[in-house]
Amino acid sequence: MATTEANDTIRNGVDTVTLFATLDAVKQQPEAARFQFRVTNRWVSGTHSRGHVQSFFGVGQEQEREKAFVLDADHPVVLVGRDNGPTPAEYLLAALASCLTAGIGNIAAARRIDLESVESTVEGDIDLNGILGLADDVRNGFQQIRVRFTVRGDATPEKLREIVEQSRARSAVYDVLTNGVPVSIDVTTS
Amino acid sequence: MATTEANDTIRNGVDTVTLFATLDAVKQQPEAARFQFRVTNRWVSGTHSRGHVQSFFGVGQEQEREKAFVLDADHPVVLVGRDNGPTPAEYLLAALASCLTAGIGNIAAARRIDLESVESTVEGDIDLNGILGLADDVRNGFQQIRVRFTVRGDATPEKLREIVEQSRARSAVYDVLTNGVPVSIDVTTS
Numbered sequence: 113m114a115t116t117e118a119n120d121t122i123r124n125g126v127d128t129v130t131l132f133a134t135l136d137a138v139k140q141q142p143e144a145a146r147f148q149f150r151v152t153n154r155w156v157s158g159t160h161s162r163g164h165v166q167s168f169f170g171v172g173q174e175q176e177r178e179k180a181f182v183l184d185a186d187h188p189v190v191l192v193g194r195d196n197g198p199t200p201a202e203y204l205l206a207a208l209a210s211c212l213t214a215g216i217g218n219i220a221a222a223r224r225i226d227l228e229s230v231e232s233t234v235e236g237d238i239d240l241n242g243i244l245g246l247a248d249d250v251r252n253g254f255q256q257i258r259v260r261f262t263v264r265g266d267a268t269p270e271k272l273r274e275i276v277e278q279s280r281a282r283s284a285v286y287d288v289l290t291n292g293v294p295v296s297i298d299v300t301t302s
Numbered sequence: 303m304a305t306t307e308a309n310d311t312i313r314n315g316v317d318t319v320t321l322f323a324t325l326d327a328v329k330q331q332p333e334a335a336r337f338q339f340r341v342t343n344r345w346v347s348g349t350h351s352r353g354h355v356q357s358f359f360g361v362g363q364e365q366e367r368e369k370a371f372v373l374d375a376d377h378p379v380v381l382v383g384r385d386n387g388p389t390p391a392e393y394l395l396a397a398l399a400s401c402l403t404a405g406i407g408n409i410a411a412a413r414r415i416d417l418e419s420v421e422s423t424v425e426g427d428i429d430l431n432g433i434l435g436l437a438d439d440v441r442n443g444f445q446q447i448r449v450r451f452t453v454r455g456d457a458t459p460e461k462l463r464e465i466v467e468q469s470r471a472r473s474a475v476y477d478v479l480t481n482g483v484p485v486s487i488d489v490t491t492s
Binding site: 124125126127130131134135138139142145146147148149150151152153154156157158159160161163168170171175177181183185187188190191192193195197198199200201202203204205206207208209210211212213214215216217218221229230231232233235236237238239241242243244245246247251253254255256257258259261262263264269272273276280282283284285286287289290291293294295296297298299300301302 | 317347350361365381393405422432446448470485487488
């Protein structure tokens with residue numbers, strides 16, 4: 113596998129041999145890259161709900177983690193919740209930060225650049241007059257999201273910026289947030 | 303406050319008096335509804351990063367939770383990660399489930415309907431040939447998201463469905479996911 117030459121090390125915590133081998137494997141079997149991610153959620157009380165993240169489909173078969181990740185969500189007290197977890201809107205921002213950051217880790221490793229640190233802040237502006245139904249011209253969701261990265265590593269500022277740009281260009285969450293996605297909602301009441 | 307008549311009870315864990323008082327207060331001071339949510343994130347290793355959710359701005363001032371919520375994210379082993387947390391894509395699905403569910407709790411309470419249970423499954427289909435850069439015609443993000451709710455409560459199926467529909471119509475996360483949002487990314491390298 114020519115692409116793995118001189119990448120036979122763990123860099124940035126990324127097993128680059130496995131990374132390139134995975135890429136090569138998917139090139140041979142594109143259908144292995146068809147994934148389905150899932151979350152189950154159960155209402156607890158008020159605005160508090162609890163999500164579970166465990167199984168997914170990928171690499172041609174069902175994948176089951178040994179243990180579920182549990183995600184409590186709630187509204188803060190000023191929004192008549194009880195602050196039992198991050199707000200749904202904050203989970204959305206966390207998804208964006210973590211997606212871009214995972215990409216930075218992988219891409220830097222693939223480019224043989226050692227990262228020292230990657231820190232980010234994600235801010236989202238929202239006018240709740242929208243979801244409260246008090247202003248028809250105000251959207252329900254964020255009006256703007258700003259991401260600020262500080263990246264340190266063994267490369268020129270130019271190359272570090274290129275890594276962030278490549279991560280943006282290949283980010284699943286960035287794509288969904290900026291371009292939107294069809295969402296269907298089905299309800300059973302029995 | 304006419305809107306609070308006969309709502310002086312806790313219903314579904316929602317303090318409806320406070321809920322309607324909050325609505326009335328925002329009607330008087332629309333700028334109180336301008337919020338900014340934030341997440342900070344720090345790369346740990348590989349595709350593993352750790353987010354912190356603590357402060358936000360709202361009701362005219364900075365709001366600081368006593369303790370930060372910590373959100374680890376990672377890729378699963380089959381995607382060359384170490385499964386230290388949900389994937390970013392799963393956080394996105396969790397955001398959607400919890401936003402719609404919080405709305406259902408509030409709206410049912412406002413309509414004086416007692417909920418028994420609200421369960422949901424959210425699935426997102428994604429073809430990783432996109433983010434792997436192996437197929438130009440495949441998008442990076444989810445191609446489709448499906449939400450399935452099972453709602454039980456003290457109301458007709460029709461009224462329960464209307465609650466879900468109203469929650470969708472006023473969901474911040476549903477709006478962002480279906481309509482998109484401008485995202486800016488700024489990078490500092492020093």
